[in-house]
Amino acid sequence: MQISVVLPAKNEAEGLRRTLPALITMFPDAEVIVSDDGSTDATAAVAREAGARVVSAPYSMGNGAAIKRGARAATGEVIVFMDADGQHDPAYISALLAPLGAGFDMVVGARDASGQASRGRSLANGFYNRVASWMTGHVIADLTSGFRAVRAEKFREFIHLLPNGFSYPTTSTMAFFRSAYPVAYVRVPVAKRLGKSHIKPLRDGVRFLLIIFKIATSYSPLKIFAPVSLTFFLMGLSYYGFTFATEGRFTNMSALLLSAAVIVFLIGLVSEQITALTYRLDD
Incomplete structure (x- = not known):
């Protein structure tokens, strides 16, 4: 199957320098797309030099908006989404692709506790997982992981539902469960990110709290x-x-x-x- 790998990126030149060479070496036939979210550094130049296709926004619209641009531009029948900050190892893409052949429509790379950015984030994500599992009736190992493989045709059915901000993994996961598209989870290790996180604790803490209500209202009010x-x-x-x-x-x-x-x-x-x-x- 033809694979497209989409990496949303905002000022991730250093992360791309580490991620892209390994990705392109391991999957030379894959379409690699860097969705540049209005970066002010050399993100686009680094991506082009590595051989990736770049789709750029004139200004920053958010991680979810970058995901949507990349998904629309992708030509593969399967899209792999991964972060551009060096956290996700391309070697584990094969592990995500394997369950697709067994009938699953989305496969998510689930992080363990050591893969969380902080103790607080780990507790919050664990709470999200339990709420989402209760809502759907299925065990959700990692609701907010951005490392996932999806069937492109099915993912685009819900592209209009995705927010422009950081909660696209939540929305897409709940949309697949709501529509009875099988979702699988594969445990993957996550490295420490390169560069500065774009998440602000106070602002995004409130926003992530609202994710709880979004989970409920978007699945079964x-x-x-x-x-x-x-x-x-x-x-x-x-x-x-x-x-x-x-x-x-x-x-x-x-x-x-x-x-x-x-x-x-x-x-x-x-x-x-x-x-x-x-x-x-x-x-």
Whole structure:
């Protein structure tokens, strides 16, 4: 099968100097695309000198935007996404490709604890994995790994859903599970990145927290809205029982809690229908 390797890059000249020669040597027949996200260093020049095809943006639009540009430009039937910062070893691409031949549509390189940037990131990613596993009913070993191989045709079905920021792995993984496309995980070691991370702890900490809600609303909203609705209902019913027993009346607070239960449930029901329409394949 024809393979395209897409590396999103922003000011990753040093990482590309280490990654591209090994990648091109190991996979000389693969199409190698560096999606330059408005770099201000020699990223594009280094990529061209190594023999990679470069698709550039005039200014930075985000990691997800670079992924989308690279996916649209790729001509292979399988696309391998990997970081350009030297963390991902091209030698493990073959391990990602093997399960595709067994019927899987996406294969993700799952990191262990030693492959996480920090203790905090490791705990956060572990929490994301558990939430996503509960939502999908499948064991998700690494929700946020950017090292993955996908069938290009199926990946492009969801390209309009991908954000321009850093959470494209989350969105694409949940989209594949939602559409019943098989996903496999392969354990791969991850090296320390070269250069400076583009993730800001305060800004991106808030954004990654929102990923939790995005996981829920993009996969099965009722799994979140239904328990919240039930909680409001039980609180309203309990408070009504208490006020009826002590004061012999139905209070405004009980009415508010019971009304909130109905409203939250209806919002969840509408969200579920919207989600179903979003993932419906065009004929």
